[in-house]
Amino acid sequence: MSHQVVTASRLRDGRAVYLTAGKTWSEKIAGSLVAATEDDSNAMLADAQEAADARIVVDPYLVDVTLDDALPTPVTMREKMRATGPSVTYSATQSEYRQVA
Amino acid sequence: MYSYDQYDTQLVNERVAQFRDQVQRRLDGRLSEEEFRPLRLLNGLYLQLHAYMLRVAVPYGTLSSAQLRMLAQIARRYDRGYGHFTTRQNIQYNWTKLEDAPDILADLASVEMHAIQTSGNTIRNTTSDPYAGVAAEELEDPRVYCEIIRQWSTLHPEFTFLPRKFKIAVTASPNDRAAVKVHDIGIAIRKNAEGETGFEILVGGGLGRTPMVGKTIRDFLPKEHLLSYLEAILRVYNLNGRRDNKYKARIKILVHDLGTDAFREQVDAEWENLRGKGPELPPAEMERIRAFFAPPEYEKPGSNHQDYIEKLRTNAGFAEWVRANVVEHKQNGYAIVNISLKPEGGIPGDATAVQMDSVADLAEKYSMAEIRVTHQQNLVLPNVRQADLFVMWEELRNQGLATNNIGLISDIIACPGLDYCGLATARSIPVAQRISTRFADLKRQHDLGELQLKISGCINACGHHHVGHIGILGVDRNNEEYYQITLGGRADENAAIGKIIGRAFSSDDVVDAVETVVNTYVDQRQDDERFIDTYERIGPKPFKEALYDAA
DSSP states (O other): OOEEEEEEEETTTOOEEEEOTTSOEESOGGGOOOBOSHHHHHHHHHHHHHHHHTTSEEEEEEEEEEEETTEEEESSHHHHHHHHOOOSOOTTHHHHHHHHO | OOOOOHHHHHHHHHHHHHHHHHHHHHHTTSSOHHHHHHHHHTTTEEEOSSSEEEEEOOGGGEEEHHHHHHHHHHHHHHSSSEEEEOTTSOEEEEEEOGGGHHHHHHHHHHTTOOOTTSSSSSBOOOEEOTTTTTBTTOSSOTHHHHHHHHHHHTTOGGGSSOSSOBOEEEEOSSSOSSOGGGSSEEEEEEEOTTSOEEEEEEEOOBOTTSOBOOEEEEEEEEGGGHHHHHHHHHHHHHHHSOOSOGGGOSHHHHHHHHOHHHHHHHHHHHHHHHTTTSSOOOHHHHHHHHHHTOOOOOOOOOTTHHHHHHHHHHOHHHHHHHHHHEEEBSSTTEEEEEEOSOOTTOOTTEEEHHHHHHHHHHHHHHSTTEEEEOTTSOEEEEEEEGGGHHHHHHHHHHTTOOOOOTTSTTSOEEOOGGGTOSSOSSOSHHHHHHHHHHTOOHHHHHHHOSOOEEEESSTTOTTOGGGSSEEEEEEEETTEEEEEEEESOBOSTTOBOOEEOSSOEEHHHHHHHHHHHHHHHHHHOOTTOOHHHHHHHHOSHHHHIIIIIOO
């Protein structure tokens, strides 16, 4: 089987997050725990479901990844965009926003 | 403009309180996600790829300066300093938090706005002509009826769980700028032989995976029957629309499967029960609503009008902007000003908080504090004195809001696509940006003339690609983005669904393909033909040959 990570949306702010080795959630896919076997995947998904029951995240699911130098990269366009997008600089605004923030 | 009465205010405030309680119950565990999801969707809050997205209704695209300033403030306070205007005249915020949502709704309520029924299988925001009330050729202000429909459809107990979402658009001009033929119900205000105004009613238009042009089921409906007739249509749909398959649940499928005549008969049978006893419109109520949209006091053109004529003659940049972005007003001495949200290489429909504030200020100074949102994802100042156009243009230029490309190839409609949307199969925005950059030369754009290019990132067609003169649909092929090109669509009074020209293009090749299509038009056009005229005259063959034969 291909390698997999678990992603979900964080309940409070909806941000895409990834399950880490310490059973915490990271906004960066680079920090995620990678499953190499079906058993690993199932165990991780069970942990994620606990986090969903504890209202930390919403709708966890498994994502197929390839490993480039141990860095997980999603296979599908959708998951690539979810992990690293948006691929566009949102208008002139990004710099403007940073000044405000 | 309409302003809330005590019932509107109470309803919206109670809704904020109700949703605040629902969010609290979700956060503390009394509601599961499964229980909560439909409740948040009833308040326009989606969970998208990267965050919660909040869609705020802009009723029939009309905003006051105070409302637009609040939209800017929300962008700044709760989002990342910008918002995205949509093809249904609404605004979306891409980065909101669930825990902030009740406060955002409370802020909106303070300026008589909300997010009710901007999602879910409900009657959505009724859209209209962005030039409503000021267009030279319109019969009357369609917003009177939009507002009546808004009040009737808001929290209508019978129509809160329809088979699928439901979109209504109203126009009162022979030139349709509201795309009424591709809505679930399109309403066109018409005059009959006796000189009375009433409604032509179209049903079953729509885009998505089964695009269809709406069919007229009544040529002339007297005004007082508007709501009883709409209620009859909705009831027939609510009872008979499919609920087993979400892709076949829109009213267009029901109308298509039954046939227009059989559908009309069912509506008429239902209407017999409702007419005269259902939600009819008493003349006094119609007049009460109409008073909110009474034309403002217009000034007679003053002596400085000559300055405007002089500036047009001497300043080429100004003259070009006026030619592309300024439209004739019904009132002598006034103008309708389009503000393009499609700068070169920009994201179609995005506006920063700073830009929203400055448009609100300009509207206050020059346009009687009123702004419109267009389904083309631009803004409009509807009431500008011609004498003020030059100073206003200079101020727009300072804010990067004076791009003079309205109706041209870079005035692109694009959905958020896979950069934001959980349903998308490919990105839309980067393709729009590359096309906008490729055709950046405004001289060339003006030479090409009116050309509507529309991009969707999936078959749900939020980017209206089916009705683009040139339409682009992003698809996923083995985890790579490909783009299918359709030609010959149009969203106006002669609405037509575009036809796929051939096999899809890779992301690398799609901009070249668009340029090949455009160059073919230039080679083939006669006299002043627009792209769509040439296409309708010569058909797809020359375009197909140019795109595929050389390869």
